[in-house]
Amino acid sequence: MAIDKNTVKYVAHLARIKLNEDELDLLSSQLESIIDFIDKLKELDISGVQPTSSVLAVGNVFREDKPRASLTAEESLSNAPEKKDNFFGVPKVIE
Amino acid sequence: MYESVIGLEVHVQLNTATKLFCGCSTEFGSQPNSQACEICLGLPGCLPVLNQKAFVYALKVAMALGCRIREFTKFDRKNYFYPDLPKNYQISQYDLPLAEEGFLDIDINGRSKRVNIKRVHLEEDAGKLIHSQGSSLVDLNRTGIPLLEIVSSPDINSSQEAYEYLNSLKQIIQYLGVSSCDMEKGILRCDANISIKKKEDSKLGTKTELKNMNSFRGVRDALDFEIKRQLKLLESKESIAQETRLWDEEKQMTYPMRTKEEAQDYRYFPEPDLPPFTIDSKMQEEIRKTIPELPQQKMKRFREDWGVPAGRANILASSIELADFSEKCFNLYAKAENITNWICGPLLSEMNNRKQDINQINITPKNFVDLIIFFDQGKLSNLNTKNALAAMIDSGKEPGIIIQEKNLSQISDSVKLDEIVSQVIKDNPKSVNDYLQGKENAVMFLVGQVMRKSKSKANPKMVREILLKKLKKA
Numbered sequence: 001m002a003i004d005k006n007t008v009k010y011v012a013h014l015a016r017i018k019l020n021e022d023e024l025d026l027l028s029s030q031l032e033s034i035i036d037f038i039d040k041l042k043e044l045d046i047s048g049v050q051p052t053s054s055v056l057a058v059g060n061v062f063r064e065d066k067p068r069a070s071l072t073a074e075e076s077l078s079n080a081p082e083k084k085d086n087f088f089g090v091p092k093v094i095e
Numbered sequence: 096m097y098e099s100v101i102g103l104e105v106h107v108q109l110n111t112a113t114k115l116f117c118g119c120s121t122e123f124g125s126q127p128n129s130q131a132c133e134i135c136l137g138l139p140g141c142l143p144v145l146n147q148k149a150f151v152y153a154l155k156v157a158m159a160l161g162c163r164i165r166e167f168t169k170f171d172r173k174n175y176f177y178p179d180l181p182k183n184y185q186i187s188q189y190d191l192p193l194a195e196e197g198f199l200d201i202d203i204n205g206r207s208k209r210v211n212i213k214r215v216h217l218e219e220d221a222g223k224l225i226h227s228q229g230s231s232l233v234d235l236n237r238t239g240i241p242l243l244e245i246v247s248s249p250d251i252n253s254s255q256e257a258y259e260y261l262n263s264l265k266q267i268i269q270y271l272g273v274s275s276c277d278m279e280k281g282i283l284r285c286d287a288n289i290s291i292k293k294k295e296d297s298k299l300g301t302k303t304e305l306k307n308m309n310s311f312r313g314v315r316d317a318l319d320f321e322i323k324r325q326l327k328l329l330e331s332k333e334s335i336a337q338e339t340r341l342w343d344e345e346k347q348m349t350y351p352m353r354t355k356e357e358a359q360d361y362r363y364f365p366e367p368d369l370p371p372f373t374i375d376s377k378m379q380e381e382i383r384k385t386i387p388e389l390p391q392q393k394m395k396r397f398r399e400d401w402g403v404p405a406g407r408a409n410i411l412a413s414s415i416e417l418a419d420f421s422e423k424c425f426n427l428y429a430k431a432e433n434i435t436n437w438i439c440g441p442l443l444s445e446m447n448n449r450k451q452d453i454n455q456i457n458i459t460p461k462n463f464v465d466l467i468i469f470f471d472q473g474k475l476s477n478l479n480t481k482n483a484l485a486a487m488i489d490s491g492k493e494p495g496i497i498i499q500e501k502n503l504s505q506i507s508d509s510v511k512l513d514e515i516v517s518q519v520i521k522d523n524p525k526s527v528n529d530y531l532q533g534k535e536n537a538v539m540f541l542v543g544q545v546m547r548k549s550k551s552k553a554n555p556k557m558v559r560e561i562l563l564k565k566l567k568k569a
Contacts, residue, residue, distance in 0.1 A: 014174075014360060014362070016176055053169045053191075053365040053371050054169070054365065054367065054369075054370050054371050056370045058370045059370050059371050059372060059373050060370075060372050060373060061144060061145065061369075061370050062144070062145055062146070062147035062150065063118070063144040063145065063146060063147065064147060064148075065111050065112050065113050065146050065147065065148035065149070066112070066113065066118060067112050067113050067118055067119070067120045068113075068118035068119075070119045070120065070129065070130045070131055070132045070135075071131060071132050071133070071136075072129065073126060073127065073128040073129050076128050076131050076136060076235070077128060082230070084227075084230075084232060085127070085232075086126055086127040086128050086129070087127050087128065087225065087232035087233055087234055088128070088178070088232065088233035088234075088235070089230045089231075089232060089233075090178040090230060090231050090232075090233055091230060091231070092226060092229060092230050092231050093177070093178060093224065093226075093231050
C-alpha cells in the first residue's frame with residue numbers, strides 16, 4: 001500500500017507532531033514498508049476467527065464503589081508548566 | 096407536507112460514590128483538582144479498574160429500556176487531543192456497547208408512540224474548562240465520572256415528542272435510582288440531530304446537530320427554532336449545511352459552532368488496559384430482579400386496580416416516592432378517588448409551596464388518610480381540612496390532635512347553625528332583599544358570611560339548607 005506525503009502529514013497532525021519535508025519523505029517510505037509487512041497478515045484465512053480485543057486470560061475485573069484518597073491539588077499540579085488557583089493553565093482553546 | 100426527523104443522544108451521570116475507573120470521589124462542588132489521581136491525570140504506569148456499581152447501574156437502565164444485553168462487551172479508546180482529557184483519549188465503547196436495540200414508549204396526547212433505542216453504553220466524562228483571559232483553566236474533578244450514553248433512533252418527529260421522550264427517560268432512570276437526571280445541573284445532557292424531509296420521501300434530509308441546551312424546554316425550543324430555520328431554507332431552495340449548531344437560550348436561536356472544517360477521526364481501538372466483560376444470564380437475572388415496577392406499569396395498575404383516571408395516574412406515578420405514598424394510602428383507605436383528589440390538589444400544592452418532595456414533606460400516609468376520613472365523615476370543612484393539612488405538615492402531628500388544638504371541628508349542630516344563620520340574615524338585609532328579588536347569587540354571599548362567622552367550621556351543606564328554609568319564610 002502506497003503511503004503518500006499527505007497521509008503522513010495527516011497522521012502527524014492527528015498525533016500533533018510537526019515534521020519537515022525531509023522527515024515527511026523518510027516517513028512515507030518507512031510507513032509504507034511497515035504497512036506492507038503488516039499486510040502479509042491478509043494472506044491468512046481468518047474467516048471464523050473472532051477479533052482479539054484483549055490478550056489477557058482474565059475478564060470481569062471490577063472494583064467496589066468505595067472512595068479512596070485522591071492526590072492533593074498541589075501534588076496533581078506539581079508538574080504543570082502553568083497553573084492558577086489550583087487549576088491547570090493551558091493555551092486558550094476557544095477564541 | 097414536511098416532517099422533522101429527530102434523534103436524541105443523551106448522557107446521564109450515574110450517581111456512584113466514585114469515578115468509573117478509579118476511587119476518586121464524585122462529590123460535586125469541591126476545590127478544583129482535589130478529586131483527581133494518577134488515573135484521572137493519565138500518568139504513565141497506572142491502570143483503570145471498572146466500578147462495578149456503574150456497570151450494574153448501566154445494565155439496569157438498559158434492561159428497563161428493553162435492550163438486548165450483550166454477552167460480551169469491551170471498552171475502547173476514542174482518541175482526541177483536548178485539554179479536558181489529559182490521557183488524550185476517552186475510554187468509551189465503540190463496536191460492542193453493553194446493550195442495543197431497546198425502546199421507549201411515550202405518550203403523545205393519549206396515544207402511545209414507540210421510540211427505538213439504538214444503543215446504551217458506558218464512558219467516562221471529561222474535565223471542565225474555564226476560559227479566562229489569555230488562557231484556559233482545567234479542573235479534572237469531573238474527569239472519569241461515569242456517564243451512560245443513550246442513543247435513540249431517528250424516530251422522533253416533533254419537538255413535543257422529543258420533550259416527552261426526555262421526560263419518560265428521566266422518569267425511568269429516576270425510578271431505578273441510578274441518577275437524578277437534573278438537566279439544569281448538567282447531570283443529564285442532551286444533543287439532538289435533526290433534519291427535515293417531505294413526508295412521502297424516504298430519503299433523509301441534511302441534518303444538523305444541536306448542542307448546548309440546558310433544560311428539556313431548551314431542547315424543545317431549540318428544535319422548534321431549527322425546524323423553522325430548515326423549513327425556510329428548503330422552501331427558498333437553499334441548501335442546509337451539515338454542521339453542529341449551538342443553542343443560545345437568551346436569544347432563543349441556534350448558531351453554527353466555529354470549528355475547523357475537518358472530519359473527526361477518533362481512531363477507536365480496544366482499550367488494552369481493561370480486560371473485556373462477560374455478562375452471563377446469571378448476572379443478568381440478578382440485576383433484573385432489582386428493577387422496580389416502572390412508571391408505565393404503575394400507571395396502568397393505578398388505572399386498572401384503583402380506578403384512578405389516566406391524567407391523575409400520570410401525576411401519581413411521576414416519581415417512585417409519590418407512587419409509593421399513594422399506594423400506601425390506597426391500601427389504608429380504599430376510596431382511591433378521594434385520596435387522589437387530595438394528593439393532586441392540596442398535598443401537591445403544599446409540596447410546591449414548601450419546595451419539598453414527598454420524601455421531605457413531614458406527613459405519613461396514615462396521618463394523611465386519617466385526615467381525609469375526617470373530611471369524608473363531615474367532621475371537617477373543605478377549607479379546614481386544608482388548614483389542618485398545613486398544620487400537620489408543620490408539626491408532624493396526627494390530624495385528631497390538630498383538630499382539637501386548633502378547634503377545627505365542623506359544626507353540624509343544627510341549633511348552633513340556626514343561630515349563626517339568623518344573625519347573618521339580620522346583618523345583611525340588602526343581600527336578603529336581593530335574593531327575594533330573584534338574585535340567586537345572593538345565597539352564595541350569605542353562605543360565605545356564615546362560613547366566615549363560624550371560622551370556616553360550619554357545615555356548608557347544612558348552612559345552605561337552613562338559609563334557604565329561612566329565606567323562604569322571610
